[in-house]
Amino acid sequence: MLDIKFIRENENAVRKMLADRKAEADLDGFIEADCRFREIVERVNGLKHEKNVVSKEISTEKDRAARQERIGRMKGLNVELRELDEESKAMEAKRNEIRLTIPNFPHPDVPVGEDESKNVTISTWGDPRKLKFTPRAHTDIGSSLDIIDIERGAKVSGSGFYVLKGYGARLERALLNFMMDIHSEQGWKEVWPPALVNSASMVGTGQLPKFEEDMYRLPKDDLYLVPTAEVPITNLHRDEILDGDDLPLRYQAFSPCFRREAGRHTGEEGIIRVHQFSKVELVSICHPDASEDELEKLTRDAEEVLKRLDLPYRRIILCKGDLSFSSAKTYDLEVYSPFEERWLEVSSCSSFGDFQARRAMIKFRRKPHLPSEFLHTLNGSGLAIGRTMVAILENYQLEDGRVELPKKLRPYMRGLEVISI
């Protein structure tokens, strides 16, 4: 959510930002409602002031007739107020509703561009593997080793669900522990959050009201299945004023992630894009002056997982047209897939500036006597577990159909070196 004064005073900048992002929001409606709201509020405040004065007079007035006269005046004021009050509430609601649909301002570092083709590669690590045989897809590998069962996932739940079995299931568990141990070393506090959250939390991080269609919702309880642990973790401190000395707050959490993923995606077969996947998420709540450095740390810390798994990857920065709604700046980490001969996104690390903090009312004080200010929030995958598994299967496959395990992961697999049937 943008600062309301900023929108008022920088209408053109907001308009340009929307165009750069290829986003739409009813800015005219916002401005109209805001102007009208403020106009009415002034009159309402005047009337309320009069009411307060007269009410005070009634309480001290001894003369019965004078009292009655004032009570009559109050009744008149109330009639007038009722109408204006109604309109002011309607205008305020409209204004706020629209404000929730205006995306964040991109950071100045963010390159211009209308879609993902304009994203810029920042750095590359490791040499993409060239296998001496024809590589197979993770779906092939998974089914022939009987560790990924897509058919039965569909039977049990439907299309877009899969089942991990045997070493596949153990690999999931190993990756989770492997990742979280690394992040603990790096100073991220472990949290095990709820997988269901209320709508206030979803508004706080920006999933609602705009992306209702992307979420699973339980109408009976008005709860949502989390699309990422970002939601419960960032909302841990919703409506709180934190002590500046406690910053930054760095959390990591595992959670299942649920996404409806309505619509078709080509080139994302197998378990690349599914309705439920596991992810370790890093969330930082930090001082506004520290968020730029914090995004670098967060991204580096996520990269460390790929380095230890010895998976070649690159870091890209998303252009304005590809940037997500709440983000000010996003790095994606992509692992090379020798089968597809392309890069696969396994992490997305974003800085939100004060956009989420303003929605979720996460504040801090520099000193106890100073006014509270909004914090900055950041988060990133550290990493998406399902896609990391895909990357391991496709990068570490052997010609005979077996899959070697990255050396540092073996202790987490009870010493297993190679996955075979």
Added chain:
RNA sequence: GCAGAGGUAGCUAAGCUUGGCCUACGGCGCCGGACUUGAAAUCCGGUGGGCAUUCGCCCUCGGGGGUUCGAAUCCCCUCCUCUGCGCCA
């Protein structure tokens, strides 16, 4: 799920029975000032949000309605916390 007790400012905590003296008591923390060589102690003032920024005005007692000239206070709905019972891995 049922019954009871609660939710008041950064924290703590009065007020609610009996509506107006609430411009929300007091304390802690913090800031500024006075005093002091300095500090402590003491005293004075400040310490939520919005609109205007010159004096000012409005809002704020978990949230939303209602009654009333007037609601922290009375009524209704709702959310959350705690205790007991029920259910349960």
